[in-house]
Amino acid sequence: MSALSGGNQQKVVLAKWLAAEPRVLILDEPTHGIDIGAKADILAIISELAQAGVGIIFISSEMEEVRSMCDRLVVMREGRVTGIFDCPVDSKTVMAAASGLQSSVEASA
Numbered sequence: 001m002s003a004l005s006g007g008n009q010q011k012v013v014l015a016k017w018l019a020a021e022p023r024v025l026i027l028d029e030p031t032h033g034i035d036i037g038a039k040a041d042i043l044a045i046i047s048e049l050a051q052a053g054v055g056i057i058f059i060s061s062e063m064e065e066v067r068s069m070c071d072r073l074v075v076m077r078e079g080r081v082t083g084i085f086d087c088p089v090d091s092k093t094v095m096a097a098a099s100g101l102q103s104s105v106e107a108s109a
Contacts, residue, residue, distance in 0.1 A: 007038020014045060024055035031065065043069060063091055 001012055010030065017025065027046065031039040046069065050056050060066050066073060067087060075083035075097035083097025 005035070005038065007034035007041070010034055010038065010042055011045075014042065018049075022054065024057065025049065026057040026059070028059040029061065030058070031060070031062070063094060067091065067094070 001009055004012065014030070030046065031042055034042070043065070046056060046058065050071075058066065058069055060069075067089065070087050073083075073085045073087055073089055073094065074081055075085075075094060077098055077100055082100060083094070085093065085097075
């Protein structure tokens with residue numbers, strides 16, 4: 001596996017976990033440091049899994065990636081939930097929660 005690119009290594013790791021047929025996956029930065037083609041492939045796999053009923057907890061520092069992939073977005077700051085939003089949600093609202101300017105943790109559209 002060490003001869004594979006970072007993106008292909010990520011795909012192998014994801015395939016290994018999928019072989020166990022999980023009901024929930026926690027993915028922490030699944031596309032970090034990989035090329036755009038591999039990123040698109042991995043995001044497509046994640047979308048297919050979600051459509052098939054697998055619960056996905058998707059953790060990413062890339063806001064556009066999160067906003068495009070998630071049905072619900074939970075923002076945390078310093079270990080505390082600062083916002084819970086139904087998607088789509090605009091980036092200003094997310095940034096307000098991430099910076100601590102918004103105190104509500106209620107879901108909003």
